[in-house]
Amino acid sequence: MLLVSPQLRGVAAVFSLSLLMAPAVADMPDIALNGNVDAGKEVAMTRAKGNCIACHLIPGGDSPGAIGPALIAMQTRYSSKADLAKQIWDPTVKNPDVVMPPFGKHGILSNQEFVDVVEYVWSL
Amino acid sequence: MNKTLTTITALGIGCLVAAPLIASTPAEDQAAWQAYFQERFPQVPKDDFVNGVYCIDPVGRENWEAIEEFPPYETALSEGEEMWNTPFANGKSYADCFPDGPGIESKYPHWDKERGMVVTLPLAINECREANGEKPLKYKKGPIANLLAYMAYESRGQVVNVEIPADDPRALAAYEAGKQFYFARRGQLNFSCASCHVANSGTTLRTEILSPALGHTTHFPVYRSKWGEMGTLHRRFSGCNSQVRAKPFEAQSEEFRNLEYFLTYMNNGLELNGPGARK
Numbered sequence: 419m420l421l422v423s424p425q426l427r428g429v430a431a432v433f434s435l436s437l438l439m440a441p442a443v444a445d446m447p448d449i450a451l452n453g454n455v456d457a458g459k460e461v462a463m464t465r466a467k468g469n470c471i472a473c474h475l476i477p478g479g480d481s482p483g484a485i486g487p488a489l490i491a492m493q494t495r496y497s498s499k500a501d502l503a504k505q506i507w508d509p510t511v512k513n514p515d516v517v518m519p520p521f522g523k524h525g526i527l528s529n530q531e532f533v534d535v536v537e538y539v540w541s542l
Numbered sequence: 543m544n545k546t547l548t549t550i551t552a553l554g555i556g557c558l559v560a561a562p563l564i565a566s567t568p569a570e571d572q573a574a575w576q577a578y579f580q581e582r583f584p585q586v587p588k589d590d591f592v593n594g595v596y597c598i599d600p601v602g603r604e605n606w607e608a609i610e611e612f613p614p615y616e617t618a619l620s621e622g623e624e625m626w627n628t629p630f631a632n633g634k635s636y637a638d639c640f641p642d643g644p645g646i647e648s649k650y651p652h653w654d655k656e657r658g659m660v661v662t663l664p665l666a667i668n669e670c671r672e673a674n675g676e677k678p679l680k681y682k683k684g685p686i687a688n689l690l691a692y693m694a695y696e697s698r699g700q701v702v703n704v705e706i707p708a709d710d711p712r713a714l715a716a717y718e719a720g721k722q723f724y725f726a727r728r729g730q731l732n733f734s735c736a737s738c739h740v741a742n743s744g745t746t747l748r749t750e751i752l753s754p755a756l757g758h759t760t761h762f763p764v765y766r767s768k769w770g771e772m773g774t775l776h777r778r779f780s781g782c783n784s785q786v787r788a789k790p791f792e793a794q795s796e797e798f799r800n801l802e803y804f805l806t807y808m809n810n811g812l813e814l815n816g817p818g819a820r821k
Contacts, residue, residue: 472748484746510732517742519731526730 446507446522449529451499451536458538461531468527468535473518477542486518489542496540503536568706568717568807575808579756583744591757592815598744599751606819614765615691615817618772622692625685630674636689639670647697647814651704651803653713660716660799664690664774681793682780687763687772694763694816702760702814704807720804723797729788759806761818768821775802 462470463479470476473485496502505512507522521527527535566574580588586597596603626644629635640646650663664686668678679686706713724735738747739755746752762775776793779801783790791797 481749483748483750485742517733517737519733524730524732 446504447529449533451503451533453530453533453535453537455534455538455541457531458534458536458541461527461535462538467531468521470535470539489539492540492542499536499540502540503532506532506536506539565718568714571721572808572810576756576811578740579743579754583754589813591754592760592812594757594761594818594820595751595753597757598754602751602821609819613817614767614819615763615772618688618691618763618765618817619695621685622688622690622695625689626692630671630676632674634674636667636670639666639673643696644693645696645700647694647816648700648703651799651806653705653707653710653716653803655707655710655713658710658712659796660803662794662799662802663693664776665794665799681774682777683769683771683773687774687777690763690774691772691817694761694814697814698816700814702806702809702812704803704810706803706807716800717804717807719797720800720802723801724804729783729786731786733786735782755805755808757809757812759802759809760812760814761816761820763816764818764820766820772817 461468462476465472470489471479471482473483475482475484475488475490477490492502496505503522508520509516509518510520519526521535522532576588579591580586583598590597593603593606596606626636637643642649647663650666651660653659654661664681667686667689668681672678679689706717708714727734727737736755738752739758743752743754759775762778763772764778765772766778774793776798779798780790780793
């Protein structure tokens, strides 16, 4: 990295700063987090929807994957439901290297499915 | 954000972004790549990575070995051999295009300096056909997979030895493009190839064990139980694109040929063992 010229670095910096600002447009909208736990469980367990079970152990879920952490004691791990919701909306904000898809930001879930799954995961 | 902080942040990110400009050489990438998988799976002998997920999945391996007793690609082998031996309408045959015979897979993919592009075996097959007045074959499945299966079988035991000639910067650029493809996130699900097959290889997606990327190209074409038929490497690439909900590139597109160039180069030193049978 020391070999990179100052000009290149400057160009790269401007370029990357513009990239950094881009995600702001995909911030989680102001939606009421009042979903339905049972509907959220369906979203979490269904392959074409949230498919949380593909990567996370979930109490009561069959054949979980082992890529992400177990979804247990969620209310001790997130300061609020909104904080958890932000993580599910776009986990790359906290950790750019995370594998988990940005379920809200990329429109993988509808807003209703999103608030439902947040409600369910918050209940675990 | 105050000015100093902005500058520091900008410089820091500048360094990160600029890093690829002085990136490692292909040889360094290859050494790091192969060492990564050998460290990640110390129980796997290096030459066993050509067996894909079965090198780390003992239960799957038992089933697979049972399947290999009566290989599902056998029909493809005999049909491919017949294609090889059947003259074109003009009386010539594949042997006129490939004078070294069918066992030539280790010569592909290669950099063609005159054309300034990566040439794969399926591409060379279709160019042979067209030069002899025959229609090109579809690239993902069907007859081309049969012919490739026969040629792969005749190439078994050869060692992967992809070269990136130092005297043509475009070859390095093609390699870098393939590497960039492999590590770039894409699709609605935002996965890169590496998300699953490097960083999370060996872990489980539901009950499926994610196969290590090392060895991924050696056994194609493949009879995949999920397909119920043979398919080419680019068919598999295309399926991966779809699975992450990205629009797949065309088989034999420049993107996929460069990806094949990178991914096969990463396997240099491993034995060719196609055609294969996979879940």
